[in-house]
Amino acid sequence: MAISTEKLSGILQNFVTSTNDVQGAAVVTPDGLPLATSLPGAMDEERVSAMSAAMLSLGERIGNELARGTIDRIYVEGNQGYGVLTSCGEDAVFLVLANQSAKQGLLMLEIKRALAELKLVLM
Template identity: 75%
Template structure:
């Protein structure tokens, strides 16, 4: 079954525009290829996609080695905000970029909702 890329892009665009302090989002394959994205213009989509897939893969391996079970999310905190990586089933990685002002609890809830929508389109 073919993936509806237009629907994926629509979900990402709605997520970014409707969620306070979210600056961008992308859905990538575990191999690091972009399926859909709404990233800031100054970001290299191919590089971000490859790094996102690699980060989640490495995080899953670390979680296993540390006996922490399956990984729910990985996030990177920097001076200018957050990058949150979540597994979207076995076929995709969901990346969200948020500003430092974001309320993390609300962000994680919104990510969970978006993941549900994305998974429906992916199946």
């Protein structure tokens, strides 16, 4: 069954517009190819997709080396906000960009909800 990129795009667009403090989101393949994106205008979706996949892959290797088990998410915090990478099944990676005023607990809850929707489309 083919993946519906239109449905993925709709879920991302809804997630970005309806979640406070979220600036962008993307679903990419583990190889770093974009499936669907809703990123701020100045960001290159190809570059962001490649970096997201590389970061999740590296994080998983670090988790294994440090005996931390399966990695749930990679979390990057900078002075401009957050980047959260989460595995979305075996075939995709979910990236969320949030500004620095985001409430982390609420953000993680919204990410979990979006993941459930995304996984249904990716099955």
